[in-house]
Amino acid sequence: MSRSLVTDAPAKINLTLHVLGRRTDGYHALESLVAFAGFGDGLSLEPGPDLALWVEGPTATPAGVGPDNLVLRAARLLVERIQGLRLGRFRLIKRLPVAAGLGGGSSDAAAALRLLARHNDLSLHDPALREAARLAGADVPVCLEPRARMMRGIGDDLGPALELPRLFGVLVNPRVAIETPTVFRELGLEPGSRLDGPSHPVIASGSDARSLIETLGQARNDLEGPALRLQPAIGDALAALRRTPGCCLVRMSGSGATVCGIYESRTVADQAMGLVRRARPGWWVRATGLR
Secondary structure (H helix, E strand, C coil): CCCCEEEEEEEEEECCEEEEEECCCCCEEEEEEEEEEEEEEEEEEEEECCCEEEEECCCHHHHCCCCCCHHHHHHHHHHHHCCCCCEEEEEEECCCCCCCCCCHHHHHHHHHHHHHHHHCCCCCCCHHHHHHHHHHCCCHHHHHCCCCEEEEECCCEECCCCCCCCCEEEEEECCCCCCHHHHHHHHCCCCCCECCCCCCCCCCCCCCHHHHHHHHHCCCECCHHHHHHHCCHHHHHHHHHHCCCCCCEEEECCCCCCEEEEECCHHHHHHHHHHHHHHCCCCEEEEEEEC
16 A cells, blocks of 8 residues: 655644735735644545545534535646646544634645645646645645745735744634634725725844744734624633733734734743633633744
8 A cells, every 4th residue: 555645734823914905806915924833734645546535633524524625625726737646535634623713724725735746746836736726725825835924915925934933822712713704894895995004014034032022013913803893702812811921912813713822932831821721611722832
């Protein structure tokens, strides 16, 4: 039997998210500093003659196993672009909450493309692979090489990988789901309009932790207000992290409902995780390094 290929699909965290406006084609133009957690879903590919997908894990049911699963969608898009692509059966272990602002489905799709690239000796910069990622979803390209970087436009304009200082996050989801299109509708921008606000600060690669946290404090997540109106429990999660000792910054990730507290020490982050878990045993809470 052929040996399975294995990769991680780490959680994507939007440390900033500025909405610049809404384009005439209906898409929203963004600027966002994206980082990745040290954990997420897991994906393997067992080489074989056909595409197939098996999903298991704590959040397998809401993720779904049908043809609309982003793993299969991304894989089919690559099949359409490369004749004779070697295929196989994917096994997805879902650990991340679904519709949570952590890019779980997008990271899964990017992981599928990475495995197919490895199976077929393709570069991650292959034009067909990049096009498949872009068509699979707005967040898939940034997840192909999961390193901190600026993401602009509709996710198609990626900056170089950034060297972040050692920072640690505590991710909290109050066990509510919120769909991204719903949040953008709540933002209420008409096509061709712009959203006023201070410009995104420059994020310098290689800065120290204190400088980066100060810079992040000058930025924002423009989807936080709309998401809070739709799911007030997000406010409870933000408040719970703000109360933890050593928390330097709290921000919602993506379109929610997960929020992230930033800490300078893994020990302090682990202690904060424990405090929130004891106070809110029904919530999903994880501590992680950021990269």
